[in-house]
Amino acid sequence: MPDGAQPILDVRGLKTVFKIRDGEVHAVNDVSFDLKPGELLGVVGESGSGKSVTMMSLLGLLPTPPAEIRCGSVMFDGQDLLKIDAETLRNVRGGKIGFVFQDPMTSLNPVYNVGMQIMEPLRKHMGMSKKDATLRAQELLELVGIPDAPQRLKDYPHQFSGGMRQRVMIAIALACDPQVLIADEPTTALDVTIQAQILELMKELQERLGMAVIWITHDLGVVAGIADRVVVMYGGQIVEQAPTRELFKNPQHPYTRALLKTVPRVLGKREDRLQVIEGQPPILGASPTACPFRDRCDVAFSRCAQENPVRYKVGNGHDAACFYDARNKGPRNV
Amino acid sequence: MSNTQNADTKLIEVNNLKMHFPIYSGLFRRHTGSVKAVDGVSFDIYDGETLGLVGESGCGKSTCGRAILRLYDITNGKISIDGDEIGDTPQKDLRTKRPTMQMVFQDPQASLNPRMTVQAIIQEPLDEHTKLSKNEKRNKVHDLMDQVGLNRKFAGRYPHAFSGGQRQRIGIARALALNPKFIVCDEPIAALDVSIQAQVVNLLEDLQKEYGLTYLFISHDLSMVRHIASRVAVMYLGKIVELAPRETLYSAPLHPYTKALLSAVPEPDPELHDTMKRTVLTGDVPSPANPPKGCNFCTRCPAVMDICQKNEPEYREVLPGRFVACHHYKDVTTIADSTAASEASDQQSLSNTNNTTN
Numbered sequence: 001m002p003d004g005a006q007p008i009l010d011v012r013g014l015k016t017v018f019k020i021r022d023g024e025v026h027a028v029n030d031v032s033f034d035l036k037p038g039e040l041l042g043v044v045g046e047s048g049s050g051k052s053v054t055m056m057s058l059l060g061l062l063p064t065p066p067a068e069i070r071c072g073s074v075m076f077d078g079q080d081l082l083k084i085d086a087e088t089l090r091n092v093r094g095g096k097i098g099f100v101f102q103d104p105m106t107s108l109n110p111v112y113n114v115g116m117q118i119m120e121p122l123r124k125h126m127g128m129s130k131k132d133a134t135l136r137a138q139e140l141l142e143l144v145g146i147p148d149a150p151q152r153l154k155d156y157p158h159q160f161s162g163g164m165r166q167r168v169m170i171a172i173a174l175a176c177d178p179q180v181l182i183a184d185e186p187t188t189a190l191d192v193t194i195q196a197q198i199l200e201l202m203k204e205l206q207e208r209l210g211m212a213v214i215w216i217t218h219d220l221g222v223v224a225g226i227a228d229r230v231v232v233m234y235g236g237q238i239v240e241q242a243p244t245r246e247l248f249k250n251p252q253h254p255y256t257r258a259l260l261k262t263v264p265r266v267l268g269k270r271e272d273r274l275q276v277i278e279g280q281p282p283i284l285g286a287s288p289t290a291c292p293f294r295d296r297c298d299v300a301f302s303r304c305a306q307e308n309p310v311r312y313k314v315g316n317g318h319d320a321a322c323f324y325d326a327r328n329k330g331p332r333n334v
Numbered sequence: 335m336s337n338t339q340n341a342d343t344k345l346i347e348v349n350n351l352k353m354h355f356p357i358y359s360g361l362f363r364r365h366t367g368s369v370k371a372v373d374g375v376s377f378d379i380y381d382g383e384t385l386g387l388v389g390e391s392g393c394g395k396s397t398c399g400r401a402i403l404r405l406y407d408i409t410n411g412k413i414s415i416d417g418d419e420i421g422d423t424p425q426k427d428l429r430t431k432r433p434t435m436q437m438v439f440q441d442p443q444a445s446l447n448p449r450m451t452v453q454a455i456i457q458e459p460l461d462e463h464t465k466l467s468k469n470e471k472r473n474k475v476h477d478l479m480d481q482v483g484l485n486r487k488f489a490g491r492y493p494h495a496f497s498g499g500q501r502q503r504i505g506i507a508r509a510l511a512l513n514p515k516f517i518v519c520d521e522p523i524a525a526l527d528v529s530i531q532a533q534v535v536n537l538l539e540d541l542q543k544e545y546g547l548t549y550l551f552i553s554h555d556l557s558m559v560r561h562i563a564s565r566v567a568v569m570y571l572g573k574i575v576e577l578a579p580r581e582t583l584y585s586a587p588l589h590p591y592t593k594a595l596l597s598a599v600p601e602p603d604p605e606l607h608d609t610m611k612r613t614v615l616t617g618d619v620p621s622p623a624n625p626p627k628g629c630n631f632c633t634r635c636p637a638v639m640d641i642c643q644k645n646e647p648e649y650r651e652v653l654p655g656r657f658v659a660c661h662h663y664k665d666v667t668t669i670a671d672s673t674a675a676s677e678a679s680d681q682q683s684l685s686n687t688n689n690t691t692n
Contacts, residue, residue, distance in 0.1 A: 046527040161618045191390035191554065193615045196598035200614055218528055221600030225607045245604045262532045264561040266584060266599045267606065273539075274532040274561060280497055281527065 007034035007075075008212050009058075009180055014072035016050075016057045019065055026287050027053045029236040031072075035180065040206060040213045042227030042244070044220060044259075046281055050236035051216045055182050058082075059097065060089050076180070095125040098173030102185035104165035108157040114168050115153030121175045140171040145201055163194035167201070174205070181206075184216045199226055220263060224248060229317070232256050235282045235292030238311065242318035252320035252327075254297045291323070299324040301331060345516060345548050346379035346402065351411035351421075353394075353401045357623060369623045371397040373572035374411075376649070377657075379516070384542065384549040386563030386580070388556055388595070392619055394572040395552045396440075399518040402550065403435050404428055416515060433463050433512035440521035442501035446493040452479075452504055453489040459511040478507040481544075482537060499530035503537065510541065518550045523558060535562055556599050560584050565655075568592050571630040572622050574649060577657040588658045588676055590637045590683065613683070629661065636683035637662065 016028035028050045035041050045051045056062045058074040058081055074081040077096060081089060093099070101107040109117060118140055119133040128136065134153070141149035144167040157165055166186060173181055183202070187195040203226055206213055217223060223230050223244065230247045232240040232255065240253040251257045261275040279296040291297070294304040303323050311319040312332060325332040352375075354368040371394040379385045389395045401408050404420055413421045415435055420428060436459075439445035446455055456475045460466055466474065476486045482503040493501055502522060509517050519538065523531040535558060541547060553559050559566055560580060567577040568591065576589040587593045594613040601607070615634045620626055626633050632642040641661050649659035652666040662679040666672045 046529060163618060191619075192556070192598040193390060193594060194618070195600075196612065196614050197616075199600070219600065220528075220602035224602050224604045225600045248602065248604050259529060260602060262529055263602055264557040265601060265603075266557045266560060266596055267601060270560060270581075274536055276532045276536055277529040278533075280499070281529070 005036045008037045008077075009035040009214075010073075010075040011054075011058060012073045012075075014054065014057060014074065015070040016053055016062070017068050017070050019068065024286060025284050027236050027284055028057060029288060031233075031236075031238055033231055033238060033241065035212050035214060037179070037212055038206075038210050040203075040215060040226055040228050042223035042230040043214060043216045043233060044218065044223055044230060045233035046218055048281055048284065049233040050284075051233050052184050053236075054233075055099075055184060055214065055216060059093050059099065059182070060086070061093075061099075091125065094121045094173075095176045096179050098176070098178035098181045100166070100169050100173045100181065100183040100186045103189050104162055104169055105189070107169060108165060110157055113154050113156050114160070118153070118168070118172050118175060121172060125176045136175070137171075140175060141168075143174070143205070144168070144171045145197075146171075162190055163197060166190060166194075166198055170198075170201070170205075174209070177209070178211055180212050180214070182214045182216075185218070186215075187222065188217070188219070195222070202226065220248075220260065232259075235288065236284055237288075237292060237308075237321065239293065239322070240318075240320045241311065242315070246315060246318050250315070250318075252314045252318065253293075253322050254299050254324065254326075255293045256320075257326070258296075258298075291321075299326075303331065343381040344378045345381040345416055346550075347412070347414040348378070348402060349376050349412040349414075351375045351398065351401060351413065352409040353397050353406055354409045367623055369621075370572050370625060371622055372401055373622075373625075374649075375569075375572075375574050377567055377574060377577055379548055379550060381515075382542075382546050382548055383564045384551050384562055386559035386566040387550060387552045387569060388554060388559050388566060389569035390554060390595075390619060392622065393569045394622065395554075395569050396520050398569070399437070399520050399550055399552045403437055403518055405437075429463075433459075434514050435516045435518070436509035436512065436514040437518045437520065438502070438505050438509050438522045441525055442498055442505055443493075443525070445505055446501060448493055451490050451492055452484070452496075455493070455504060456507045456511055459508060463512055474511070475507075478510055481510065481541065482507045497530075498526050499533055502526060502534050506534075506537065506541070510545075513545070514547070516548045516550070518552065520552045521554070522551075523555070524553070531558065538562065556596060568595065571619060571625055573630055573659065574657070575631065575659050579655055582656065586673075586676070588652070588656070588663060588672060589631075589660050590635050590662070590679055591631050593680075594636065629659075636686060637679040638686060639682065 012032050014028055014031045018025040018027055031054050043051045057069050069082055115137055118137040122128045122133040122136055137153055138149040141152060146152055146164060146167055160168060187198050215227060227244045229243050231238050234255050240256050251260055258277045262277055264274060277296050282292045288308050291304040291309055294300040309321045309323050311321045312334060313319050323332050351372055353372040354370050356365050357367045357369060359366045375398055387395045400406055402413055408421060411421055412419060420431060453475055456478055457471050460471050460474060475489060479486045484500060484503050523534050526534060551562055563580055565579050566583045567574050570591050576592045587596055594615050597613045613636055617634050620633055628644050629642040629647050632638050639661060647659045647661045649657060651657050652663050653669060653672055663675050666675050
């Protein structure tokens, strides 16, 4: 993808808050990122880091209340998705932006056959006739590698295996030729050999159809294999952003560094003892006034408890939200 | 691990273990078939070692672990723990053996009773199997909590007040309460976050060193098994296809399934992804109620031969300590043989793919 291309999706200062009985949970805190055409952006983070809530907020999929999108903008196709009315947003969602959810077992409707579910966006968004939609649905099933498509359209979700169901989900998301596909942990519920199949399929489809993809995962290995650029989230914030190779070779945020050390490998040298990130992930609550990682950080100093760092540029297309400069081994001069 | 391992004593011997679940169907609920969840599995676990058991979901690895502890009445086979045969012991006589063998479950949410305090949960095995006084029990629970890294002040709290990693620690403390020799860890880290997994694995290793425990570590996470296990068994559709010491299995896998499984693990290193040779298996795992004829893996095997669809390969020790069930290694007796056979199977997969693409 050419550098400096106009981003197709531009998220600025997104803040999502959940109202609970005694206060607020700041689940997404001042998140900004962009997505270039034809790019595959990996979003990595542990559970509770805010990666799914970020994607749900920008598509207006969160129930309000309890959720409230407090500020920010999501520019897509010349309009701000947070400002447009529900009807227009519904046209974008499932049309120009496709979505694949984590759990293929629960995200398909068990009482409709698969064909109906693939045809639904085609008929709603593209106004296709039933006949055209059926043909297109067959094409889509073949595209995602399900053999015997005309017959399989009549089958119900329970007649498909997990990997096949996820392929159906991808077919639904691709139905209206989206410009952006958001995939939320699409392979987490699958076995490794099936995951390898889906990853292969996604890479191939992305190249063939030229869409931009946001791939949410907690698995650094998956990101290493498919992403062009990676965003690392922790405690509802983006803590680091870099091109994939740069991130793995040269991680700048202490969380990313620790995370890369804590996962054991299948190849190469085996460590006798696993590196551990001590402590627990933060419990999100009121708006953070300090770095969310400071309690588990090995280079934290006094400033980390007083201010929440913004993202500082540390290299070409590489930024990290940390007061500690890992290159100069000392506090950053800011 | 290695310093406590007593390489000669077999703590667990499993011989031709079968666990079939009956299927009843039709108007009269007739017995029409069975799900062969575990279908003839044999292995030994040495005192003080960790045997890793890996495989995809549905391959029968959890059932195998549970069957060894006799949580099921097994269909066939022999299980000997610490010299005692328990394969056909009636459940009520097993109670006296239970303290030596314990289990840590996968889901820390579901395996702890939400209406019991941590104290009561960890104490329950002591209530059942010991005659300690109330005070002694309380002290013992506190000791256990210290060992697994839980603050003993939290003994009066309920499971919901703990995070996933802490709940798994409660489960581990409960398993340790009766000083067992053998613990089956059934996917103990699968439900945990990446940064918490390492904490729990390190805890399991520390406990093993301290008490000379023997683990059967069931997991689908091949990289974590490489870290914790000293020997690894790979299961596919109810059978063990390969069993070997850790380093040899990961550096020179023999069975085509092991090769494919290892190459499917995404490594956190972008450079490797460019250079690595990948075998992507096609299709899904067949149903264990209706396994294919011949070798169980023949429907997905990249190196499949004619004989694989007819005869079931024998599971045998091809080299000392290395067990494989594959027709490619039928005549192998030396290391040179095995390398040659391994290359031959790779060649076979190449020619198979060429045939299908042409």
